[in-house]
Amino acid sequence: MKKLINDPRAVVDEAVEGFGLAHADLVTVSADPLYLTRKDAPVAGKVGLVSGGGSGHEPLHAGYVGRGMLDAAVPGAVFTSPTPDAILPATLAVDSGAGVVHIVKNYTGDVLNFETAAELAQAEGVDVRTVLVNDDVAVEDSLYTAGRRGVGGTVLVEKIAGAAAERGDSLDAVEEIAKRVNSKVRSMGVALSGCTVPHAGVPSFELADDEIEIGIGIHGEPGRHRIKLENADAITARLLSPILEDLAPAPGQRVLLFVNGMGGTPQSELYIVFRAASQLLGEAGLVVERNLVGNYITALEMQGCSLTVLLLDDEMVELWDAPVHTAALRWGA
Amino acid sequence: MKKLINDPRAVVDEAVEGFGLAHADLVTVSADPLYLTRKDAPVAGKVGLVSGGGSGHEPLHAGYVGRGMLDAAVPGAVFTSPTPDAILPATLAVDSGAGVVHIVKNYTGDVLNFETAAELAQAEGVDVRTVLVNDDVAVEDSLYTAGRRGVGGTVLVEKIAGAAAERGDSLDAVEEIAKRVNSKVRSMGVALSGCTVPHAGVPSFELADDEIEIGIGIHGEPGRHRIKLENADAITARLLSPILEDLAPAPGQRVLLFVNGMGGTPQSELYIVFRAASQLLGEAGLVVERNLVGNYITALEMQGCSLTVLLLDDEMVELWDAPVHTAALRWGA
Numbered sequence: 001m002k003k004l005i006n007d008p009r010a011v012v013d014e015a016v017e018g019f020g021l022a023h024a025d026l027v028t029v030s031a032d033p034l035y036l037t038r039k040d041a042p043v044a045g046k047v048g049l050v051s052g053g054g055s056g057h058e059p060l061h062a063g064y065v066g067r068g069m070l071d072a073a074v075p076g077a078v079f080t081s082p083t084p085d086a087i088l089p090a091t092l093a094v095d096s097g098a099g100v101v102h103i104v105k106n107y108t109g110d111v112l113n114f115e116t117a118a119e120l121a122q123a124e125g126v127d128v129r130t131v132l133v134n135d136d137v138a139v140e141d142s143l144y145t146a147g148r149r150g151v152g153g154t155v156l157v158e159k160i161a162g163a164a165a166e167r168g169d170s171l172d173a174v175e176e177i178a179k180r181v182n183s184k185v186r187s188m189g190v191a192l193s194g195c196t197v198p199h200a201g202v203p204s205f206e207l208a209d210d211e212i213e214i215g216i217g218i219h220g221e222p223g224r225h226r227i228k229l230e231n232a233d234a235i236t237a238r239l240l241s242p243i244l245e246d247l248a249p250a251p252g253q254r255v256l257l258f259v260n261g262m263g264g265t266p267q268s269e270l271y272i273v274f275r276a277a278s279q280l281l282g283e284a285g286l287v288v289e290r291n292l293v294g295n296y297i298t299a300l301e302m303q304g305c306s307l308t309v310l311l312l313d314d315e316m317v318e319l320w321d322a323p324v325h326t327a328a329l330r331w332g333a
Numbered sequence: 334m335k336k337l338i339n340d341p342r343a344v345v346d347e348a349v350e351g352f353g354l355a356h357a358d359l360v361t362v363s364a365d366p367l368y369l370t371r372k373d374a375p376v377a378g379k380v381g382l383v384s385g386g387g388s389g390h391e392p393l394h395a396g397y398v399g400r401g402m403l404d405a406a407v408p409g410a411v412f413t414s415p416t417p418d419a420i421l422p423a424t425l426a427v428d429s430g431a432g433v434v435h436i437v438k439n440y441t442g443d444v445l446n447f448e449t450a451a452e453l454a455q456a457e458g459v460d461v462r463t464v465l466v467n468d469d470v471a472v473e474d475s476l477y478t479a480g481r482r483g484v485g486g487t488v489l490v491e492k493i494a495g496a497a498a499e500r501g502d503s504l505d506a507v508e509e510i511a512k513r514v515n516s517k518v519r520s521m522g523v524a525l526s527g528c529t530v531p532h533a534g535v536p537s538f539e540l541a542d543d544e545i546e547i548g549i550g551i552h553g554e555p556g557r558h559r560i561k562l563e564n565a566d567a568i569t570a571r572l573l574s575p576i577l578e579d580l581a582p583a584p585g586q587r588v589l590l591f592v593n594g595m596g597g598t599p600q601s602e603l604y605i606v607f608r609a610a611s612q613l614l615g616e617a618g619l620v621v622e623r624n625l626v627g628n629y630i631t632a633l634e635m636q637g638c639s640l641t642v643l644l645l646d647d648e649m650v651e652l653w654d655a656p657v658h659t660a661a662l663r664w665g666a
Contacts, residue, residue, distance in 0.1 A: 002525045002526065002543075002545075004565045004602035005565050014605045015600075015601035017608050018611075018626075022611075055601065058601050192337070209335065267392055267596075268348035268389070269337035276351075298599065
């Protein structure tokens, strides 16, 4: 295992400490239990947004804490759910009295731990709503999941619901738009290589030199099938077809196209995939009105990418365009 | 070779085409000869900034075209200098009559080709100034370079000189601040793995499982020495010491600390390096007043990072903070 780390058991603590030093204008770090809050939390009258999950997917979630997006992020160990004893104080810290929305990727550990924390917060008088993200069309049920996994769509839910909370929407309204985005977003990924969890020290899976895995999860969970390496246009079509089948968009529908790198893929390759995907969407009669290209929800150093398509409505476009100021997404601010 | 590409010879053209589709609000792409200009170029009365070089270092340089940074970027083939027949029209396209500054990383091919293009542009009546960036303290002379190589400092020169041009500084003034930044910035990098140029198909160099290369260049050129893998704190100290020796900053000096990923390194590792570097700078009596952490000048999928330190003055801080709107760097706009 070759990594720029010190003690494999200290990777998350040290990375979050470094993140806190680099972005002291944006976030406050609680070291024990480990969570990050927006510098000015709780914001008076504003619904609080909390997300979290296993580490190793950076910039998700700490990179999205700030104005117009998350109020708190709770990082677990690498690929391991955070525990309620960290989710609870993060929730309490960002509640201004307007209530809190938990945005939870659909993995069994995350679901259980956020549920426990939500019950404990409710007992302390905080109105907590939970929005599950389950946008991965690759497989039904998986290594860590009952139902569909939460992947790239999470970033879009957090941005759009974050903008709704920032403009002063009620708890009901923020919950509604988060669920609406989740219902209109689908994703699928491909791996060209595996990745190595630091405290494991060996790759979680391996692919032969001429082999790729279609429908991979963000922890290297198995996808739909392993196939021989194909060119970028063919791989893009393999990822996009099941997404469009599932979404069944009307011709002329406006979409947000998100090409996400898994961590170890050069940016030039992501733009080659974007080129292919936007051509295919055009041929399907859809209009790519917004896009996002880059490493936004990763699997350590895995090579590969995921495609995410969101069916846009006017409100989503307005909230997508609204100012955001976080470490990893920033515009208009 | 496992990459998300189609034809290895079409990688740059297709990636730039995808980039142009994704960022049509920011850039205009000329396909043949290949270069990108800022959408609203030439901007009346503004000095034009042009940079370029071999591809494979994305987001450098196309990702920095836009308001407050570059007016044009000229991508060569992967790790290969662009030719004067592309640099010349890019230069002419962004000249508003106020003159053009070429920001050139110090590699022999880039220097020669930009020089030829500058002479041709001068012959057409454009006042062109050239600023060489040579911030890499690792080695004197290298595989593609006489003198020191241009690496991470290039991003800082482009941002700060870009802000100076945007506020309306004269050609002399933009040239001066670009040269001033270059004189106050130093970098050094480390590789944990090699990288593969698409049309070559095999890694340009290989490292054993327990081996790293200190002082690596952004094309995988040899650095100072190969050593056994060490922990992140020790590697950070090895990179930072020669930088500080060379800069010899006074105690209390304010600096910008830039931790750059080479393309295949997880963000968490970059923040572990940032943590170590900011601690060392603090112990040296320096004040980390600004920072940048992420993949900003890469070597395809290479694992590793570089450290860059810039000695700040008041004007540099003001220009660093000025609004910028490009695909890869954006704030205040």
